[in-house]
Each structure stands twice: as C-alpha cells, then as structure tokens.
Amino acid sequence: VHDAALMDRRHDAGQWARSASRGAAPRVVAKLDPCGPASGGGTTTTATAREEPERYRLRLWCDDGDGLRQVSDDSERPRGAEEVAQEIFAAVGSLRRPDPSGPRPVIELIVDRDALEVPVDRWKAAGPGAVLPIRLGTPYPLVVNCPELRELNGGTMLDQWRERWTRLDAEEPLHIDDATAPDPEAVCGLVMERLTARVTIDVAAHRRTGVVQMCLAAGVPVVLWDRSGEPESPAVRHAARMSARELPEAVRIYRTKTMQRPEEYTGRPVLAWADAGRALPRLDLADPTE
Numbered sequence: 540v541h542d543a544a545l546m547d548r549r550h551d552a553g554q555w556a557r558s559a560s561r562g563a564a565p566r567v568v569a570k571l572d573p574c575g576p577a578s579g580g581g582t583t584t585t586a587t588a589r590e591e592p593e594r595y596r597l598r599l600w601c602d603d604g605d606g607l608r609q610v611s612d613d614s615e616r617p618r619g620a621e622e623v624a625q626e627i628f629a630a631v632g633s634l635r636r637p638d639p640s641g642p643r644p645v646i647e648l649i650v651d652r653d654a655l656e657v658p659v660d661r662w663k664a665a666g667p668g669a670v671l672p673i674r675l676g677t678p679y680p681l682v683v684n685c686p687e688l689r690e691l692n693g694g695t696m697l698d699q700w701r702e703r704w705t706r707l708d709a710e711e712p713l714h715i716d717d718a719t720a721p722d723p724e725a726v727c728g729l730v731m732e733r734l735t736a737r738v739t740i741d742v743a744a745h746r747r748t749g750v751v752q753m754c755l756a757a758g759v760p761v762v763l764w765d766r767s768g769e770p771e772s773p774a775v776r777h778a779a780r781m782s783a784r785e786l787p788e789a790v791r792i793y794r795t796k797t798m799q800r801p802e803e804y805t806g807r808p809v810l811a812w813a814d815a816g817r818a819l820p821r822l823d824l825a826d827p828t829e
Contacts, residue, residue, distance in 0.1 A: 624675045
C-alpha cells in the first residue's frame, strides 16, 4: 500500500473512532418512586394531603461509557421535587467526559406506569447555588423509560422491543391520532402491523394514557406525546420533523422555548426512550413485609 493511501486510511479511521466515541452520550439513570405527600405529623385530612407536595425515593447511577455505577446513598429517604432536581444535577456534574465537544449527557428516568407524566422536566433545583432558574429538562435531554410495561407480556414483547430498536433508522415513524385509531383495537392493529420503532401520539386527553401504555407494552422503544392534552399538539409537530436519534435534543430545545415564550410554546412533550443496547441497573425488589 502506498504511503499516501495508508495515511488517508489512517485519517479516515481516526475520524471514525472519534465519531464512534461520541455516539453514545453519557447518562445519569434515575429511578424515581413516588411515596406520597410529606408527613407533617399529627392528623392529616384528605384535603390537606392533596395540597402537600409529593415525595419521591431516588436512586442514581452514572454511565460514562464504562458501565453503570451507583452514586446515590440514602435511596429510601423521601425527597421533594427540588431536592430530586438538585441531586440529579449533581450527578450529571460528576460524569467523566473525556470529550467535552461530544453529545450532551442524557437524564434517563426509570418510572412505573403511573409516573410516566410526572412533570420532572419542569422541576428546579433548590439551595443557595441555584441562582439560575434552570428546569431539569432544559440543559440536558431528559427521557423516561418504563420497563414495567415492557415486561408485562414476557419474552415475546421483549424480543419485539429489541428487534424494533434495530430498525430505529430504517422504519418510517407511526403517528396515532383519533382519526387513525379511534379505539383500542385499532391502536393495537396499527402498532402490530409492522415493527415500528417510533410512534408519535396526538389523541384526546382522556384516551392518551391508555394509548401510550399500549405502545410501550408492545415494545415500541421511542414514543412521543404531549401531556398538556392540547389537540394537534405543537410540541409533537415540532419534533415530528426530526430523525429518531435527534428527538431527545429536539425535545430539550422545545422545553427551552417554553421558558422563553410560554404563550407561543404551550406544549409539554414527554419522550419515552428505551435503548435496547444500553444496560439498565438491576432493580432488586425487597419484600414489602420486611
């Protein structure tokens, strides 16, 4: 091989290696478990309980590219929304980033089916250092992941989830609205017709939860919807133009615009993202009677 050709190939290989190293963004994985409102001692009426802020148990892992490492200590202690945001921001700050020009770190929330629409992306950190009114979903892409729904039907849907993920860049996205899928049978038929990896949902608010959960239970790895319930969602339209792999960043940018011009950017996008190529932490469940 001529020296000049060899140098060209080495240059190409170096570019490929740099691109590959930036392919997988570092991430913070947060397991979020609602545990009811704060207890102030004494008797609490039902009305008062509804007014008190929700509390959460939190476990955190960092993934710098070398695998998951747990970084949270007291995972059983209930926390408020501001404290959760503060701890997640601290975990992102602890990530080792050998290439600062690489992709932004991703915050991946592991939630159960009842917490898919908890507005974590709008939570602000507390504390004396919180000078900027930064919401959790604006400086970094924030996605949700619900293994509970994916595992409902056992290995069949898990295999479909893995197969769908391999088709993320090949399959055309599927859009579900009230016209294309007026009932659960139609939704199921659309999702099962082909191994689509990406679904956008824009249905009436009273149907949204059921349609979202059906798509996730079918193993669809990327699902986008708007929790505001606004018909013909501008947030969904904004992201629909993007390629699948651009969605986490596109949703992040939309969330920044809701801070700048809330009257114009009224949507509240939620992005479920389940990368079949990246490990989740082992979630060892304790016997609730212990």
